[in-house]
Amino acid sequence: MIGKHSASDPDFTSDQKIKLLSSGRAYFELLIRLIEHARENIQLQVYIYEPDETGQQVADALIRAAKRKVKVYILVDGYGSQGLKRSFFRQFRENGIHFRFFKPLFKSRDFYVGRRMHQKMLVVDAQYAIVTGINIGNRYNDKPGQPAWLDFGVYIAGEVAVWLCKWGWTTWRNFKRIKNAPCGPPLTAVDFGYDHIGTVRVRRNDWVRRKYEISDTYKAILGKAQTRVIILSSYFLPGYAVREDIKGARRRGVQVEVIVCSRMDVPLVKDAERFMYSWLLRQGVKIYEYSGNILHGKLATCDDEWMTIGSFNVNDLSARASIELNVDIKSKPFVREVTDKMEYIMSRKAMRVNADNFTQHNGWWHRLIQWFAFKFLRLIFFLGTFYIKQEDPRGN
Template sequence: MSLGRPDSSAAYTIRNRVQFVYGGKDYFNTLLELICNAKQCIHLQFYIYENDETGWQVAHALIEAARRKVDVFLQVDGYASQGMSKKMIAELKAAGVNLKWFEPLFRSKHFYFGRRLHHKVVVADGLYSLVGGVNICNRYNDMPGEPAWLDTALYCEGEASFVLHHICRDMWGDKNLSTIDTSHIETFCDNIPEDEQIMVRARRNDWVNRKNQIWKTYYDIFSKAEKNITVMCSYFLPGRLFRKKISQAVKRGVHVKVILAGRSDIMMAKHAERYLYDWLLRNKIEVYEYQETVLHAKLAVYDARKVTIGSYNVNNISAYASLELNMDIENHSFAEYVVNELEKISTEHCKLITKENYTSSTNIFRRIWQRFCYSFINNVLNLFTFYFRQE
């Protein structure tokens, strides 16, 4: 069987193993292991890369990989990663790390203000990958006295990682990049026992380049679910069509649950999100707020059948502005595991929002403020994206 190609990213690949990964030490231990074990090349794409302990820990691992003659390609967002210090950049480049910014502010050929690289992707040797919502900085890591924000990722071994390798390679934009030896990838994939193989596909959203695969995944979730849907999302502001499909799912008898942030790093977005609580509760959707730290995860599962996980938030910014990347997994055992993990989170670490406690904590002035935040965010999105042109 031939390896998947980037133009087949809409199709499922079969020869894969996967593992559910939480943010914090779990994620960064996996990331550092990927970097340390890379033999040919490693691609990394991140929205935020900061000049702190975690940033330097990853930078030192990349420098060591480059010194081992591994081809290292680090692509970060030109706006959100401006915090990388000149010292860090100089040391990375001196060691041979290839570093590129995605659309630096006011310096890119086709600059769109709201179009940012929101990917969080790592691919080593075209075989091992890590995709989720985790950025490279301390707040996503477990630091002394400060637990990591709640986030998740998917670790994948197999041909889906090869598809990701080509996505990263194409986005790098240099057609002269050396190709990797794929013989070991074919051998590895062929040796995955049939009963361990899991269906995985890469999904992208980039409205300017006419990619809306993740949007379609969520549309299918809301349209096709028969029993239950659970969404865990950091900035949950579904558009009109998604709200309609969610409402229709409830009317079909589907049990819908959303796990949202109790504390948020963007309070205006949280107030806007709470403006929708009245609609959610009226439509008999269970709402939970995570209480331990900031919730930053982005995933959904339905009917213990299919999971999507990655960088995509259920809002119009992810749908129409940012570049997003998710992985879809269609496997009952894995989906059931994710359902159980989300059940633990909602029952042990969340507050259930009811009509009574929502009403008692919300007065007319707070509702006006929430409505203002909701309208403001939608208007800002329109302001930043009205001039976007599809290519």
Template sequence: MIKTIDSSTVPKKLELVHSGEDYFSRLEAIIQQAKFEIHLQMYLFENDTTGKRILTALKEAALRKVEIYVLLDGLGSLSFPAEVIKELKYSGIHIRFFAPLFSTYTFYLGRRLHRKVLVADAKVALVGGINIADKYRGSVTKKPWLDYAVQINGEIAKPLQQLCHDIYFKKRHFQNKKIKSAFQYQQDTSVRILQNDWLKGKNEICDSYIKSIRHAKKEIIIVGSYFLPGIRIIRALKKASKNKVTIKLILSGKSDLPMTRRATCFLYGKLLHYNIELYEWNQSILHGKAAVIDGKWSTIGSFNLNNLSSYGSLEMNVEIQSISFSARFQTHLNEVIEQCQNITPESLKTKTTVLMKFIYLVSYGITRIVELIVTYTPYKRFYN
């Protein structure tokens, strides 16, 4: 069993949050303790047991006269029931969908709201990759999907809440708005909120990954749920490998998107050729998007290392410059690695038949074409 980080040893203003009950108990508690205003922005919100639990907390907050704004992605939350929307609005909760799949003039796939954010009273926030659904919470008999978030308390929540407000109300100035400040929590810990929305010129997460990988000295650990990086990331990893940096990738052994996983497998030979260590997580679905570099730089959020996140979606990560936080997160990820299947050149050769190589190639080609189409449609629509 994977050990969780002892929160008593981590600054209270900054805590790593795990998928499962850890995340949802925090989410519920923040909603229950809110007094003035809540912003919840999610890609996927399912009306299952976990979703109903959070909906109940939101309705109770609305009864306390808390202003609540819920923004869901038009594709990710396409199945969100119309009757529940009516109930929420009747309760006084403001809810709308970002980029509905069908509009009055087009069928629209691109530019999704992929970030997962909760902010309350401009004082506390949860930012990560965890959606609201039973599969992220798990059960007595089933492990939750492996994913992470960060709870941050304090002044950093104020500009984040303003940003969520501007997005909800479609304020034009939010398009280029960035949270530029690095908030200092203690002597060795600073935190930044990073965004990616390539259409609006925000490439902060992608650029931060590339810069940190290029400047790595000792070790890189990446959790990559849908790992299909573009050429810039591949080149940065190749350079780090040439500089004798140890690189460990935690990848999906099981995936909710089998074709994407097979497309990733197509890259295994190249990655192993660069002396990159590959580890497949098979205990549950891997959905995490995180990294630790040199035991001092960490990033956790919604950003996948693929072109959809780089060029198609609105993403948000927390970047943490902290030796204490990163060391503890690195320890946890090494515990995850101990439970993974190590993919070596020998094992890859043994289990990969000619047919499987062909399937991986076809999957890679189809996935890249789909990425191209989906990332192109937002720009066509935007410029029209």
């Protein structure tokens, strides 16, 4: 890892400028502002890029950058962005932008088999970066009568952006080794504002290359926590290993709180999630169902000391069948800010699941549906990334 390492952990780089980001108008304003100030190169990699108003606003900013002779590279997932028609992405290529789809292992007109590129990041001039769970599209933005899906990310200015630039090039080149990636930051910098100074490390999951760094982070959070763990996850289906880690944390007296969605864009997943509720409640885990618009965030905090944030959902699809990108952050003020936001969501924007009420209202028919949903999704996750194509695929 480049940069000034933390004395306690060589994977971490200290003295990074960081700022918590939330989905919505302010997020896209910063995204476009970063693009507009680019001088040398831009790397945008995202699971879903929607051809809607927000997608066009970002596209216009990227095209303006290309006309300033900035080298722009856009990589989107072949399944997640299948709604991106040729008529839309032609504008990229016509203006000198390098654009391509991340391809699966196998696909046909109706089926898709293989890993997803689920990571979401923007790197500008190897100097500024965003790592997030937020895709490009109206549903992640604030529109009249349509609040953004709840999601989070982090803005980073510092040497970690050089590392992310190199990772972006590795992904763009289909994971071929690159000796001289163009990732030297400019000599001058622009101050985009930051709230904290933190120690940061980049974490990846990629089952093809046997990288399970984010999974290891979650194991460390649950295994080392002394008092409290908060997990916000949009598709919370923990596998056996994570369930054992949760059980171990609870045995040590650690308070474990999980924030999930009360409703989803994919109802089958919500049924599968609720199948897990009985087990979680027996362990003493506090479950909160977010009652606002769709919850899409992915993060976890540990004792107000450190945390992880990015594209990783707590399920086997993210753990074993996707390319995921998170950053771990050590900064008490930053983690305190995140914890405060999570506490606000739990107290004002969510309903806690009561064990007695859940058991009373979750009859045998509901339990059967939930069991089937859980087993079906576990099978799909075990087989790998497999989709039956839909007309309007939803983000995750």
